[in-house]
Amino acid sequence: MTEIRIEGSEQSFTCAPSDSLLAGGLRAGLGMPYECTAGACGTCKFELLEGDVEVLWDDAPGLSARDRAKNRKLACQCRPLTDCRIKIRFDEACMPQVNPLKQTATLIATNEITHDIREFRFATDTAATFRPGQFATLQLPGVRGTRAYSMSNLPNGKGEWHFQVRRVKGGNASNTLFDQLHVGDQITLDGPFGMAFLREDSARDVVCIAGGSGLAPMVSIARAMASTGQLASRRLHFFYGARTQRDVCGEALLESLPGFGERIRFYPSVSSTQEQDAPRWSGRVGFIHEYVEEIMGADLHGHDYYMAGPPPMIQAVLDTLQTRHMVDKSQIYFDRFF
Ligand SMILES: Cc1cc2nc3c(=O)[nH]c(=O)nc-3n(C[C@H](O)[C@H](O)[C@H](O)COP(=O)(O)OP(=O)(O)OC[C@H]3O[C@@H](n4cnc5c(N)ncnc54)[C@H](O)[C@@H]3O)c2cc1C
Structure with a gap:
């Protein structure tokens, strides 16, 4: 485990070597700023002040040339190699409702929805705990990086996570799901993530x-x-x-x-x-x-x-x-x- 200290604050968190800084911070219950977890939106930018990280996706579109010149990095695409000191602005709105958990998930069923959208049902050993509207990230065999997929079902004690995935032409993860994953196969599922969940306290x-x-x-x-x-x-x-x-x-x-x-x-x-x-x-x-x-x-x-x-x-x-x-x-x- 490495220790990640936050510049200008008393806060720090420990991050597993297999975790991105984003996932590590969220697992610790911190309001790490983020939106997509997929290297694209750029919301989780930070500055590395001390320490060393492995960059998982060099060309991630979430960083501009200016960001790169200023040594900014994406917390969703960096794994710590040593203890680090980073500059990042927490966002209370991103504080996890449920701290994400990385676990093994088994494909238990599939179901066609349209000519190019298929439902994939996975099961984990622990309860599927999330807020309706949230997503998880899937690590699939042979695919670099993780991909985000939103749950279509409700949180449940059986540990079922249902996803509805569209086949993307030439897409690595979606085609792996459609063509190479079979019932009984195991993958790694991490989550839940996301802020677009149902607010039940509103009357509107x-x-x-x-x-x-x-x-x-x-x-x-x-x-x-x-x-x-x-x-x-x-x-x-x-x-x-x-x-x-x-x-x-x-x-x-x-x-x-x-x-x-x-x-x-x-x-x-x-x-x-x-x-x-x-x-x-x-x-x-x-x-x-x-x-x-x-x-x-x-x-x-x-x-x-x-x-x-x-x-x-x-x-x-x-x-x-x-x-x-x-x-x-x-x-x-x-x-x-x-
Ligand atoms: C919050 C969120 C929720 C989503 N929910 C759904 C859903 O419910 N259903 C659905 O069908 N799709 C969903 N998507 C889209 C999904 O995550 C994939 O982008 C889509 O399936 C295409 O992936 P692909 O691997 O097939 O295509 P690819 O073209 O191979 O990859 C597409 C995306 O993966 C990311 N990526 C590419 N290379 C790397 C790398 N080396 N490391 C890390 N990331 C990389 C990039 O963001 C890229 O845009 C969601 C995306 C987000 C951000």
Whole structure:
């Protein structure tokens, strides 16, 4: 174990040699700043003042040339080789709800959701403890680095973690999951992570916005609202943005929930229609942020927003909610799927 001291503070934490600085700090219950855990967002930047680290991904896009020139590094992509002293600004909002735990997980089942999204169910020996909307990172055989995947199920004592993964063309982790992992195989699962979890203490109605592979955490939030009786006092508007008709999904997962059609409304939209779509798509065509604006109308301010999906979709919704309509940022929670 190495000791990581925080410049300008009395705080320090011990970090296992196999852990990133980010994971080590979160395991210690500290408010390490982060968003994606995948080297892309740049939120977990720090300065190394003393000590030595191994950089796991040299070309991580979360660092600019300027950052590199200033010797800044990403806490999610550095493992300590010695005791270190670092400069980093804690963020209380990132303090873990549940300290992440790294453990072995066994693939127990798979299930097709669409032509390119498959559910993967894993089981761990200990309870699956997380908040609905959070994600875990998976270390897969033969894949460099870890990948983040959001849970679609609810926390449970059986130790089950369900993920809904989209196959990405040429993608290392997604294709390994689809083509090389079989029921009974073991991987390493770390988590939970993430701040876009359901706030049960709010009285506002909820809008969930999922784009593409962003389905899983929104389904988990819908399931949590149904299972905790929240739907009695809060309604749920569930938007799903797909590329084409055959990419639309979500309704089958939601319609088994009590209140579907009344307390839960499902609004799918496709961004393009194609000749071969059969039967012809008679639903909405257009970007999901425009659909949200159209349906929520004058009531945009009265809701809590949860969203997950590609960064451009998240940005378009943020522009609509915050820039155009001044919805307070305390009502908006999101994960960008880098
Ligand atoms: C918070 C969060 C939650 C997500 N949830 C889901 C989900 O529920 N379902 C889903 O389908 N997808 C989800 N994703 C996307 C997922 O993590 C993967 O990016 C996606 O599956 C493509 O991975 P790939 O390995 O197949 O593709 P690749 O193109 O091989 O890799 C894609 C990403 O992996 C990271 N990466 C690449 N190389 C390295 C490396 N050497 N070391 C470390 N990281 C590297 C980068 O961030 C890159 O953008 C989520 C992403 C984030 C950030």
